[in-house]
Amino acid sequence: MIDVLNQLVERVELLLADGPAVDGSGDLDVAGLARSLGTTEHHLRRMFSSLAGTPLSEYVRRRRLSAAAVDVLTTDDDLLAIAVRHGYGSAEAFGRAFAAVHGAPPGQVRREGGPVTAQPRISFHLTVRGSTPVDVRIIDQPAFRLVGHAARVPLLHHGTNPHIAAHVASIPAEEHARLKALSDTEPAGLLAVSDDLDPDRAEGSELTHLHGVAVQATTAVPDGLDVIEVRAGAWAVFRSSGPHPAALQQLWADTATQWFPSSSWRLRPGPELLAVLEHDEGWTTATCELWLPVEPGATTVGG
Template identity: 25%
Template sequence: MNMLESFNSALDYIERNLENEIDENELAKRAHCSVYHFKRMFSYLADISLHEYIRRRRLTLAALELQNSPVKVIDVAMKYGYYSPDAFTRAFQVQHGVTPTELRISNQSLKVYPPMTFRLSIGGGEPMMFRIENKDEFQVIGITNRVTPIEMGEHPGVEQVWRSTDHDTYAELKSINNVEPFGILHVNVGEEFGNRKADYNYYLAVASTEVSPDKFSRLVIPAMTWVVVDTKVPWEPGKWKQIYGEWFPTSGYEQVEGPTIQVGPEIQIGVEKQLLTEEVGVEFWIPIKKAR
């Protein structure tokens, strides 16, 4: 079974179990990959998180059922996993623009999300430069901040690090970079994906074997295999599609949980916004393992 068939088998399982608890391990089994990789792939291929897709499908079926049958609102809510009527009403109104009760007494339009299917598309016109890197455990040392992501642009928590770092601190940080990967590292730990954003830890760091000075934070990165993608910043949205829609399905690898690392670019110290006047080449490191 190829990746397309595997992922559609997982989607079929979701569709047949929208009234039940959906077992993520069963999804991964059908998709022939780990839960983590399936969620990551789904997010980038569908432009929506798995959690949000399931929520939208359940609220779609709930609305159609309320519109076409006399069943009680509370019964529909419980059928689709909402054991609090208030929670069901809030979620329903966010998606459809009306409450379940208002739907019953008026002829309102509904926001319906049909079942999703992955289909083959022709791609690969743009070359992608990458290498596989097996790397022993190493440490990064740098400045860290907890980041709350936003939909567009640089996240404020990341910009805060860039803005608040002074020239002497930045120079000291660069001076202790004595092992690969060489250069300024932008390390994200625990970053979510798709439309379901969550806070994560960002490090402006370097790889080093030295003892971390007190002013910096230390992060140990375990031995891992990485795919290292040569790309440019500012990031183009199409690059994610290329990595997750073209490279992963044909590579024989899947992503594993762990930090992602962008090597470069240098930052401008103390400025409100980072302004790039031209594209800058960087490396993007993604932790991987051999697929099943």
């Protein structure tokens, strides 16, 4: 996977140097690039954002505007010509995007000679750390349903998400018990479900959070509950045990930085499930399972 990501970065540089390989919106054809590299857009975007710490779309935008800043400062080209060269349909759209990244519009930067904010080219490297073993198993799961109470919430990368906490707190205590009694398939018990996530995992983007349980596809669902249909497929099930939530947060990091880059599995579209198997009275320690939908990846990478 590390080789694939570095090839992606190289493709981005070549495409930006040649003029944006774009569709009508000015965006790079990430799906086409993913296919040519022997992977999927879903997995490529997720791994890039996890390892680079920024969404792929944001990285490309900043690299494009870094190149545009060079043109603004080192050439006498008309600003509209520079805008079009870098994938913008108008000088106004280019000016807004340029100012958002560099802090000033292109005309001012040209007159004053800067300053500008450059986005360095990213390079990926895999560091193998044997001190952090990843407890994972792969299981094939038939189609099932996730049922419970869902809400649209913003994605937050750090700390407790207050929107999710408020949603769960609004559910009556007796409803938690009713949901738990409905559970009749793996993963068992109450689940925290994240679905319909932005492919780039951009901060502030919306997702569906469902507090509920897994039931068989044929199980009758009581009225008043939200339902997410989950297709049959493979799942990577990661387990963590220790200080909470530190151990769980470390597990999330290890899946992206250690397991996926060195495995033959890749993420496929689908909900992400978190099950808390046990915890102490004060929630200072816990054993958790993280279920991620996966599929076999290509064994070789296309050129």
